[in-house]
Amino acid sequence: MIGLVWFGLMLLAAEPERPIDFDTEIVPVLTRSGCNAGACHGAAAGRGGLHLSLLGADPAADHEAIAHAFEGRRINWVHPRKSLLLRKPTGHLDHGGGMLLDADSPGAERIVRWIQEGALRTSPRRLSAFEVSPRRARLATIPAEVTLEATARFDEGRPEDVTAWTIFQSADPSAVTIGDDHRARIHRRGQHLILARFLHRVEPMVLVVPWAAPDAARSDAARTDAARTDAATSERVPVDDSDSSPEEVIDRHVMRLLDELRIPASPPATDTEWLRRVTLDLTGRLPDPTFVALFLQTDGGSRREKRERMVDRLLSSDAFVDFWTLRFSRLLQMHSLPNEQQGLAAYAGWLRSGISGGTGWDEMARQLLTATGDSHVIGPANFGRMAADPRAHAELVGRFFLGMRLGCANCHNHPLDKWTQDDYHGLAAIFARLERGRIVELSARGSVTNLRTGEPAVPRIPGLRDLPADGDHREAVFQWAVTGPNNYFARATVNRLWRAMFGRGLIEPPDDLRDTNPATHPELLEWLAADFAKHRFQIRHALRGIALSDTYARSATPLDNNGPDDQFYSHALRRPLDPEVLVDAIADVTGVAETFGDGVYSRAVAVIDPLFPAPTLDTLGRCNRAAACEETLVRNATLPARLHLLNSALINAKLASDLGRLHLRIAAGCTTEEIVNEFYLHGLSRRATVDERSAWLEELEVTDRDERRRRLEDFVWSLLNSRQFAENH
Amino acid sequence: MRNPYSKPRGAVTRRDSLRIGCLTALGVGVADFLRLRSVRLGGQAMAGEHLGRSAARSCILLWLDGGPSHLETLDLKPEAPLEVRGPFQPIATQVAGIQISELLPETAKQADKLAIIRSLTSPLGEHGLANNYLLTGYKPSPVLQYPSYGAVVAHQRRDDGLLPRYVTIPEPRTGGAGFLGSTVEPFATGGDPSKPDFRVRDLDWFPGIDAARLRRRRDYLRSFDAAQAAVESSDSVGDPAWERAYRLATSREAKSAFDLSQEPDSVRVRYGPRMFGQSCLLARRLVERGVPFVSVINTGWDTHEGLVLQLKQGYSGAKVGVGLVPTFDLGFAALLEDLALRGLLDETLVIALGEFGRTPKLNVRGGRDHWPRVFSAVMAGGGVPGGQVIGASDQVGESPVDEPISPNDLARTIYTLLGIDPDLELRTGDGRPVPVNQGGKLVRSLCSR
Numbered sequence A: 001m002i003g004l005v006w007f008g009l010m011l012l013a014a015e016p017e018r019p020i021d022f023d024t025e026i027v028p029v030l031t032r033s034g035c036n037a038g039a040c041h042g043a044a045a046g047r048g049g050l051h052l053s054l055l056g057a058d059p060a061a062d063h064e065a066i067a068h069a070f071e072g073r074r075i076n077w078v079h080p081r082k083s084l085l086l087r088k089p090t091g092h093l094d095h096g097g098g099m100l101l102d103a104d105s106p107g108a109e110r111i112v113r114w115i116q117e118g119a120l121r122t123s124p125r126r127l128s129a130f131e132v133s134p135r136r137a138r139l140a141t142i143p144a145e146v147t148l149e150a151t152a153r154f155d156e157g158r159p160e161d162v163t164a165w166t167i168f169q170s171a172d173p174s175a176v177t178i179g180d181d182h183r184a185r186i187h188r189r190g191q192h193l194i195l196a197r198f199l200h201r202v203e204p205m206v207l208v209v210p211w212a213a214p215d216a217a218r219s220d221a222a223r224t225d226a227a228r229t230d231a232a233t234s235e236r237v238p239v240d241d242s243d244s245s246p247e248e249v250i251d252r253h254v255m256r257l258l259d260e261l262r263i264p265a266s267p268p269a270t271d272t273e274w275l276r277r278v279t280l281d282l283t284g285r286l287p288d289p290t291f292v293a294l295f296l297q298t299d300g301g302s303r304r305e306k307r308e309r310m311v312d313r314l315l316s317s318d319a320f321v322d323f324w325t326l327r328f329s330r331l332l333q334m335h336s337l338p339n340e341q342q343g344l345a346a347y348a349g350w351l352r353s354g355i356s357g358g359t360g361w362d363e364m365a366r367q368l369l370t371a372t373g374d375s376h377v378i379g380p381a382n383f384g385r386m387a388a389d390p391r392a393h394a395e396l397v398g399r400f401f402l403g404m405r406l407g408c409a410n411c412h413n414h415p416l417d418k419w420t421q422d423d424y425h426g427l428a429a430i431f432a433r434l435e436r437g438r439i440v441e442l443s444a445r446g447s448v449t450n451l452r453t454g455e456p457a458v459p460r461i462p463g464l465r466d467l468p469a470d471g472d473h474r475e476a477v478f479q480w481a482v483t484g485p486n487n488y489f490a491r492a493t494v495n496r497l498w499r500a501m502f503g504r505g506l507i508e509p510p511d512d513l514r515d516t517n518p519a520t521h522p523e524l525l526e527w528l529a530a531d532f533a534k535h536r537f538q539i540r541h542a543l544r545g546i547a548l549s550d551t552y553a554r555s556a557t558p559l560d561n562n563g564p565d566d567q568f569y570s571h572a573l574r575r576p577l578d579p580e581v582l583v584d585a586i587a588d589v590t591g592v593a594e595t596f597g598d599g600v601y602s603r604a605v606a607v608i609d610p611l612f613p614a615p616t617l618d619t620l621g622r623c624n625r626a627a628a629c630e631e632t633l634v635r636n637a638t639l640p641a642r643l644h645l646l647n648s649a650l651i652n653a654k655l656a657s658d659l660g661r662l663h664l665r666i667a668a669g670c671t672t673e674e675i676v677n678e679f680y681l682h683g684l685s686r687r688a689t690v691d692e693r694s695a696w697l698e699e700l701e702v703t704d705r706d707e708r709r710r711r712l713e714d715f716v717w718s719l720l721n722s723r724q725f726a727e728n729h
Numbered sequence B: 001m002r003n004p005y006s007k008p009r010g011a012v013t014r015r016d017s018l019r020i021g022c023l024t025a026l027g028v029g030v031a032d033f034l035r036l037r038s039v040r041l042g043g044q045a046m047a048g049e050h051l052g053r054s055a056a057r058s059c060i061l062l063w064l065d066g067g068p069s070h071l072e073t074l075d076l077k078p079e080a081p082l083e084v085r086g087p088f089q090p091i092a093t094q095v096a097g098i099q100i101s102e103l104l105p106e107t108a109k110q111a112d113k114l115a116i117i118r119s120l121t122s123p124l125g126e127h128g129l130a131n132n133y134l135l136t137g138y139k140p141s142p143v144l145q146y147p148s149y150g151a152v153v154a155h156q157r158r159d160d161g162l163l164p165r166y167v168t169i170p171e172p173r174t175g176g177a178g179f180l181g182s183t184v185e186p187f188a189t190g191g192d193p194s195k196p197d198f199r200v201r202d203l204d205w206f207p208g209i210d211a212a213r214l215r216r217r218r219d220y221l222r223s224f225d226a227a228q229a230a231v232e233s234s235d236s237v238g239d240p241a242w243e244r245a246y247r248l249a250t251s252r253e254a255k256s257a258f259d260l261s262q263e264p265d266s267v268r269v270r271y272g273p274r275m276f277g278q279s280c281l282l283a284r285r286l287v288e289r290g291v292p293f294v295s296v297i298n299t300g301w302d303t304h305e306g307l308v309l310q311l312k313q314g315y316s317g318a319k320v321g322v323g324l325v326p327t328f329d330l331g332f333a334a335l336l337e338d339l340a341l342r343g344l345l346d347e348t349l350v351i352a353l354g355e356f357g358r359t360p361k362l363n364v365r366g367g368r369d370h371w372p373r374v375f376s377a378v379m380a381g382g383g384v385p386g387g388q389v390i391g392a393s394d395q396v397g398e399s400p401v402d403e404p405i406s407p408n409d410l411a412r413t414i415y416t417l418l419g420i421d422p423d424l425e426l427r428t429g430d431g432r433p434v435p436v437n438q439g440g441k442l443v444r445s446l447c448s449r
Helices: A001-013 A022-032 A059-074 A106-116 A220-227 A246-261 A271-285 A291-295 A303-315 A317-332 A343-356 A361-370 A379-386 A390-402 A406-410 A421-430 A474-483 A486-504 A522-534 A539-549 A581-589 A615-617 A638-647 A649-656 A659-665 A672-684 A690-700 A707-723 B009-022 B030-041 B046-051 B104-107 B128-134 B148-158 B211-232 B242-251 B252-257 B266-271 B277-287 B305-312 B324-341 B408-419
Strands: A129-134 A136-138 A145-147 A149-153 A167-170 A176-178 A183-186 A190-198 A201-209 A434-436 A437-442 B058-064 B090-092 B099-100 B114-120 B166-169 B295-296 B348-353 B374-378 B388-390 B400-402 B425-427 B433-435
Touching: A022 A059, A022 A106, A059 A406, A129 A201, A136 B030, A145 B374, A167 A176, A176 A190, A183 A201, A190 A246, A246 A522, A246 A539, A271 A303, A271 A539, A271 A659, A291 A672, A291 B114, A303 A317, A303 A539, A317 A343, A343 A361, A361 A379, A361 A390, A361 A474, A361 A486, A361 B266, A379 A390, A379 A437, A390 A474, A390 A486, A406 A421, A406 B388, A421 A474, A437 A474, A474 A486, A486 A522, A522 A539, A522 A649, A581 A615, A581 A649, A581 A659, A581 A672, A581 A707, A581 B433, A615 A638, A638 A649, A638 A707, A638 B242, A649 A707, A672 A690, A672 A707, A690 A707, A690 B211, A707 B211, B058 B148, B058 B277, B058 B324, B090 B104, B099 B295, B099 B305, B104 B324, B114 B166, B114 B408, B128 B408, B148 B166, B148 B295, B148 B408, B166 B277, B252 B425, B266 B324, B277 B295, B305 B324, B305 B348, B324 B348, B324 B425, B348 B408
Parallel strands: A136 A201, B058 B295, B058 B348, B114 B388, B166 B295
Antiparallel strands: A129 A149, A145 A183, A167 A190, A176 A183, A190 A201, A434 A437, B090 B099, B114 B374, B348 B374, B425 B433
16 A cells, blocks of 8 residues: 555656656657557658667667758757657648647657757666556456556666556457556456557556356455455465376366356266367377277276276377377478478478377477488488578577567567567577588588678577577577476477367467467466476377366357357367368268378378378368468368368269268168268267257158168268368367 | 668658549549449449549459560560560550560550550569569568458458459469468469360369259258257358358359350450460459459460570461460450450459569570569559550660569559558458558559550
């Protein structure tokens, strides 16, 4: 309370006595007004002849541009208010960006005073701390309002209120809007994010509004708690997870947030739903019907033991290895190089045997980052060959090992993260000497130009330290990204494994991890990352924990009041099958293989090379090298894909085949009921309900044999195109 | 050093807004410009007709993949030294003072419709990069895939028509949806429209399947998905992409749009017997039926050797040239003539363009290599004033000497002609705002006299 009073007094001290500091007092005005945004003067080429550094990253250059460029014509020393710097954004002179600053506003006043004082940039202050309040607030209901505040410290000075110069940005303006009065108005229930930017610092703020009013059964204490919005009370007490199994930790954290948001959890999925889901997620296949029957019948032990046995069996299957080889090959952007298949063959072979043998991903990562030699023999030496040059190499390192988009820092400091241009080009410099021909080796020469300085970039571990210009620093990259205290690689990888199992990452998108893009369940992600590292980076260990959690086993059927939830795991999300998985599943159900390249491959998941000709997979939207394949989950839904499923041979020829499952059954004289049952079991991994069975019998049971065949084909076709089949749920 | 072509945005916007869509002279502002387009699209001829100018309804892009030689097509240099001027002579066109290659006699007869650009210039001389630049107006970036013209058009013209909004004949090169996503990817016909058995990929029913069975399949599918929707208590039974596919596959009108056999022989012959010409004819059928963007991909223009063989003859010993240029000539001229005859030319913007030009000096193999510093393109219809040449290259076709036009400038012009506000902000997948065109300079002479 005393703190609040003090804080309030501080607010009264509006403008300081000392001279205005350009770096920390003028630049924020420009940023707040949007002058140095990427779409305006912050663009690489500037606008209207004025170039400012993006979001004020380079105050020295900005001061030069404002006070000195064009013989200082932007500043009117005699009549500060008539300076171009003010006349333009206040609308007195024609300005492409329009009117951005009120002539009487504190920002304009501050600029005037700065010009009166000489428009100088002397001994700039440095921002030493930036804090926002509330960092996490819980509100009782909507609509609700919260006052946003920001304080900053410069050098060793006292905290100053910088709310007026901080940009508060709502991550989802349909949920939260922020007015000029720095009040956030919340229009939707749920957990919402605001980013607060001041100078080069960006801090996240989280606002939570429970989905439902506290029910009568809850105590008054809970209600009071819910009404409080100050930061201190909504910081949550950490949970002790030390003695728990991964699945217990997952369930505890997920349930805690669901409780906080008062989102009800759907009941558990049935055994068959769970089995289909986990088999598809771990092996990219539908469960074999004999498996289904066995799983339903065996009564050896509890449900928990049954599921453990099943998960272990799936994790040790060949199908698991095939499927995860494909998945990791996509993350590594593996592809064949022109006129050279051997490199990819060695690379994919290495990946496959690593996954098969359970090599820890720390060891895999070390090899990817440091391997040299003949890339036709040494698989991981191909990692850098997937990138055209050192910068692309650095970006691939960022994407795969860190789950981060370093590319932003090529042309300007990353606007939402800590990475600078020096970091980006410094990391690229580490790979600059790598020869990317068949023989991968370090040559004596090679550098990249730092676009900021125009000089050869100094090799650098991003965010940490410069390295000597000579020497091989790839091992240092490994230690920084994989085994270092930041746990970058473990966090990025468990987030991807989680996403593969749930259809949503704890952080989305999975290649955009940064402090300003917080996880829905931050403590859980940290725990899982640490646990992954502790267990020698074994993906089977991480996947097993997820697969055995109650969270994973929840039904996909939403309840009345949890339907809109798509990030808190109150119910399972329905996800379209990957094109490769879909094609293989169609082949398995119809009993006719789909082959690729004149029979080179008889399963789609085996087609590792995205450049291997496979028009069916292209039409269905397989990931190609050009796209970052993690970004979207909308697949199979394009017009060409639908037409392909409707009219092409992919399904039609298999249905018509004499050697296919359907015609073999018809020829064997099976009853319609038997056929319906069999396809339900194969395609949907469940038995038809009584109602379904009788409806289909009525529809399909006709005396004309040809007509019966046609109707049965149409039945199977529609089953294969139904959401129940084409989605994992 | 600033890029000389990236004009400061504020200034450009301000000035362009005075003339946007070339409506200015008549005092029509930006807001009017946008409204006007919608009025036109609404099918009622209003202000636009009186102005004699309105946004083009459709666009046909003839993409000459590989980089056509400007020196053998639209920008000949008969006065240049032998090693520059190449094997072909210029001929006069129907418009006094405009000459083009002798390999383009039919195009020459349409010169009153043509705006020939001879001063395109770009720094990118590699196919992939240049392809991207010319088809998007943005230099390729490693962090963002920009959408091509067709994708932006498809994104902006959301209607409920049967036919796809962005069709590529036969297969897309670069020039996909970029960050706008899969819903505006081009619909590729596949196949070769000049073949008697030409069929659009996956549009025809599989043998043994008829309309009744398709209907039954849809009914069965609906019953599967309705059961699912009931469980979820959601009311979204029909999947929009499914419904589109079903309607397209079962609609006689939609299918006939792709059926060239419905064209009289006299028309088919005019376009020439080869794939390019028949693709142009297909493009005309599609825009006639409301498809807003069709690209025809014509490959083979990467002529590093044998200009006479590749550009003129087509095969060695050919009596009548069936090479790239005569084939283009027939199809392109027929397309313009046909569109004009049907009253479609004013509302259909036709662009013939490749990713760069060819080196001024012939190489030792009698070919020319990549040359982006200056090259040519031609536009017609869609409100583009014909009978003019825009810009010029120097005496040897090496550099622009007059009115250099970057692909970025061209993009702003194309979007403006198509009635799409070039400053409109699109959103990337992660919410970044990216304008339709950034920093391009409107080429006025392509819009107004």
